[in-house]
Amino acid sequence: MFYIYPIGGGKGGSGKSFITANLGVLFASLGKKVVLIDLDLGGSNLHTLLGLTNPSTGLHDFLNKKVGDLHDTVVETIVPNLSIISSVSCSMEIANLFYVQKLKIIKAIQRLQYDCILLDLGAGTNYNTLDFFLTSNEGLFVVTPEPTSIENTFRFIRAVYLRKLKHLLRQNDFSDVLRKLTSQSKNGVMGSPSEVIETVMKIDKSKGELLLDRLAQFELKFVLNQFRKHTDVKLGDKIERVCNKHFYSKFKFLDNISYDERVHDSIFSKEVYIMKYPYTPTAAALQNIVNKMASNGKDATLNRSVAL
Amino acid sequence: MKKLEELTYFDILEIPINASSFEIREAYQEALSIYSEDSLSTYAFFDGEERKRVLVKIEEAYSTLVDEKKRAEYERQLVREGKIDMSLVEDKGPRKPIPLFQVGESKSRDAFVNRIRHKVKAGDHDEERKKILDKEQLSGTDLKHLREAIGLTLEEVFEITRINVSILRSIEEDHHESLPAMIYLRSFIKSYAQVLELDPERTLQAYLKSIAPS
Numbered sequence: 001m002f003y004i005y006p007i008g009g010g011k012g013g014s015g016k017s018f019i020t021a022n023l024g025v026l027f028a029s030l031g032k033k034v035v036l037i038d039l040d041l042g043g044s045n046l047h048t049l050l051g052l053t054n055p056s057t058g059l060h061d062f063l064n065k066k067v068g069d070l071h072d073t074v075v076e077t078i079v080p081n082l083s084i085i086s087s088v089s090c091s092m093e094i095a096n097l098f099y100v101q102k103l104k105i106i107k108a109i110q111r112l113q114y115d116c117i118l119l120d121l122g123a124g125t126n127y128n129t130l131d132f133f134l135t136s137n138e139g140l141f142v143v144t145p146e147p148t149s150i151e152n153t154f155r156f157i158r159a160v161y162l163r164k165l166k167h168l169l170r171q172n173d174f175s176d177v178l179r180k181l182t183s184q185s186k187n188g189v190m191g192s193p194s195e196v197i198e199t200v201m202k203i204d205k206s207k208g209e210l211l212l213d214r215l216a217q218f219e220l221k222f223v224l225n226q227f228r229k230h231t232d233v234k235l236g237d238k239i240e241r242v243c244n245k246h247f248y249s250k251f252k253f254l255d256n257i258s259y260d261e262r263v264h265d266s267i268f269s270k271e272v273y274i275m276k277y278p279y280t281p282t283a284a285a286l287q288n289i290v291n292k293m294a295s296n297g298k299d300a301t302l303n304r305s306v307a308l
Numbered sequence: 309m310k311k312l313e314e315l316t317y318f319d320i321l322e323i324p325i326n327a328s329s330f331e332i333r334e335a336y337q338e339a340l341s342i343y344s345e346d347s348l349s350t351y352a353f354f355d356g357e358e359r360k361r362v363l364v365k366i367e368e369a370y371s372t373l374v375d376e377k378k379r380a381e382y383e384r385q386l387v388r389e390g391k392i393d394m395s396l397v398e399d400k401g402p403r404k405p406i407p408l409f410q411v412g413e414s415k416s417r418d419a420f421v422n423r424i425r426h427k428v429k430a431g432d433h434d435e436e437r438k439k440i441l442d443k444e445q446l447s448g449t450d451l452k453h454l455r456e457a458i459g460l461t462l463e464e465v466f467e468i469t470r471i472n473v474s475i476l477r478s479i480e481e482d483h484h485e486s487l488p489a490m491i492y493l494r495s496f497i498k499s500y501a502q503v504l505e506l507d508p509e510r511t512l513q514a515y516l517k518s519i520a521p522s
């Protein structure tokens with residue numbers, strides 16, 4: 001069994017890094033070999049959440065060609081089976097990664113030999129984040145039950161779709177379709193994913209169906225983080241239903257992770273929350289999420305050959 | 309985003325094709341809570357125009373599916389368009405009330421009553437009838453014997469006469485203390501006699517003699 005799970009969600013502060021760190025610990029406790037990769041380039045935090053102040057190596061060594069293999073940048077954590085590739089020592093301009101470097105990282109990630117690879121993505125919908133997300137056909141969104149976060153999540157999903165469509169159009173000899181699309185669009189900017197598909201359908205139905213088929217292969221999961229009392233307990237189910245009805249892929253809501261003041265304490269003490277407070281409702285929800293992800297992995301097919 | 313036009317009313321409300329009107333109402337409330345303007349679950353999912361179209365479609369779906377006639381018409385249309393299978397909309401089971409003790413046997417009360425009448429006429433019980441009517445006094449037990457000879461159940465008698473089974477039983481068992489008031493009893497005896505094809509008036513007179521305080 002092998003997974004790459006990009007963990008994203010669009011909005012900053014929703015708890016992507018927190019959840020990456022805690023899920024990592026839980027997956028490792030199942031006896032899986034786990035590596036966490038901090039791909040929030042220019043906003044790296046993951047090492048701090050795991051109690052590492054100064055990782056000995058990291059992504060920068062791979063990009064600077066100090067080491068040839070991404071595997072050599074892995075740093076062990078105090079948790080057995082759990083390691084991390086940090087990006088904290090990357091240059092101050094790392095947020096604006098070159099295209100070639102990005103490709104290099106993605107290809108290297110896909111070659112890593114681990115049972116479980118969790119990618120901690122940054123906020124926003126820039127190309128780096130979207131392309132890292134598209135490393136896998138699966139993904140986990142961290143959403144908080146607030147309008148801002150939900151808005152950004154929907155936006156992120158659409159951006160992922162559009163990016164995926166563009167890749168597909170380039171890969172599959174759709175150049176004539178692509179030319180027509182860009183000539184129709186305003187100022188060379190493509191429309192929404194559904195507009196793209198509609199146009200392709202009109203030009204060539206079989207190609208449009210191929211696009212739909214590829215989008216349908218995505219299996220996207222989401223959790224509601226920082227869930228507070230008095231929030232609609234059915235909110236997650238409702239979002240799942242809306243997404244399944246109106247988007248092209250399969251969506252699954254995993255659980256509500258209740259808000260806990262002690263998360264703050266654990267970050268201050270630089271200990272992983274789940275290890276410091278393993279018997280809280282929040283910890284139980286995290287455990288439940290890991291169980292669901294692990295059991296689903298049996299039939300999940302992973303796309304290891306994403307070419308850009 | 310998938311196109312709204314491609315969704316059927318059943319898709320929109322997320323209900324199975326054989327959903328009951330109760331399920332439809334529930335699903336409608338749920339859909340309103342998801343798609344209303346101030347709903348968190350679809351915040352910023354639609355622009356104003358799109359949301360309006362979705363809400364209009366939900367209204368359409370609800371008003372069509374709760375109306376039996378419109379719903380049947382809509383289902384036929386879906387079958388014609390090949391969107392759903394014929395077998396899904398056929399045979400929705402009974403829609404009219406059916407006799408209380410005959411669930412699943414017959415859907416029409418008339419047919420049922422006729423069948424019982426036929427049963428009463430078919431058997432050759434005139435001999436027994438004559439014997440009963442010749443008696444000076446006639447008890448409930450006599451009626452019971454005749455009924456059993458014909459092969460009727462108390463429930464079948466109830467279906468025709470609408471006399472409560474427990475009252476019929478009191479009459480047959482001659483539990484005089486639990487009989488209804490005389491005014492009702494007279495008409496009950498006459499109807500029961502009619503079912504058994506006995507002369508109602510003569511039966512009543514003989515019966516009244518049997519229960520009169522001596």
